[in-house]
Amino acid sequence: MPELPEVELYCRYFAEHGLHQRVAAVHVLDERILGVRNAALKKAVVGREFTQVRRHGKHLFADAGSSWLHLHFGMSGDLFYYDNDSAQPRFARVVFEFDNGSRLAYDDMRLFGVVGVTPGPDAFLAEHRLGPDPISSGFRLPVFRTIVHGRRGAVKSLLMTQEIIAGMGNLYVDETLYRASIHPRRAVDALSDAEVEAIYTGIRGVLKEAIAFKSRGGDYPVKWLTQHREEGDRCPRCGGTIQRTVVFGRTTYFCAKHQV
Numbered sequence: 124m125p126e127l128p129e130v131e132l133y134c135r136y137f138a139e140h141g142l143h144q145r146v147a148a149v150h151v152l153d154e155r156i157l158g159v160r161n162a163a164l165k166k167a168v169v170g171r172e173f174t175q176v177r178r179h180g181k182h183l184f185a186d187a188g189s190s191w192l193h194l195h196f197g198m199s200g201d202l203f204y205y206d207n208d209s210a211q212p213r214f215a216r217v218v219f220e221f222d223n224g225s226r227l228a229y230d231d232m233r234l235f236g237v238v239g240v241t242p243g244p245d246a247f248l249a250e251h252r253l254g255p256d257p258i259s260s261g262f263r264l265p266v267f268r269t270i271v272h273g274r275r276g277a278v279k280s281l282l283m284t285q286e287i288i289a290g291m292g293n294l295y296v297d298e299t300l301y302r303a304s305i306h307p308r309r310a311v312d313a314l315s316d317a318e319v320e321a322i323y324t325g326i327r328g329v330l331k332e333a334i335a336f337k338s339r340g341g342d343y344p345v346k347w348l349t350q351h352r353e354e355g356d357r358c359p360r361c362g363g364t365i366q367r368t369v370v371f372g373r374t375t376y377f378c379a380k381h382q383v
């Protein structure tokens with residue numbers, strides 16, 4: 124499932140291949156993926172160039188002049204850039220064809236993603252009441268402290284709520300709390316200043332390192348909790364026992380010894 128690190132890589136891929144060339148045609152191969160009418164999508168992008176891309180959480184936006192293309196990757200969305208039709212990916216749902224014949228396909232086997240159009244990223248974020256992007260330059264420690272202040276409930280639930288922080292998925296929240304040595308059920312209003320800072324540092328570190336590992340095509344290190352998501356496994360950090368529970372309706376793993 125594409126999480127924030129994958130969407131960041133899709134954003135870079137779009138920027139590398141899909142910008143500054145005129146869109147000659149848009150081929151909609153499956154209308155179920157559209158968040159707008161087919162005609163509205165074509166009107167927004169055909170004859171135009173994408174000039175910049177922007178990611179916020181798990182949403183990708185591409186500037187098409189008077190409006191922006193919006194992509195969400197659902198459970199299995201992906202992008203493929205190729206030169207000729209024979210290379211079209213199997214589950215291509217929308218194909219952007221450029222003047223030189225090359226194409227950018229939005230591929231999505233499971234059809235939980237969205238290809239849409241929005242007046243702009245800021246309008247979209249306001250409409251959907253999405254919180255700040257956790258690796259954006261504006262997401263600083265004081266911002267996070269303000270977000271946390273006055274909240275209640277389990278810390279994992281807070282980090283999973285898209286209106287509070289956009290794009291933190293289940294794996295990355297567990298990894299963050301593992302790194303910060305905080306139990307996923309800890310009450311937010313009982314966190315010390317140092318613990319809030321440890322969570323903030325954990326969020327940024329986990330996501331940025333995940334992007335770096337993914338961009339090199341490598342797997343995550345064995346010291347990451349992600350590599351030990353099995354009940355009874357041994358914590359690589361302290362030797363404690365990995366336990367499984369459910370928080371925010373999601374399967375959650377943590378070390379019973381060092382996460383308190």
Ligand SMILES: [Zn+2]
Nearest residue numbers: 358361378381
């Ligand atoms: Zn441990």
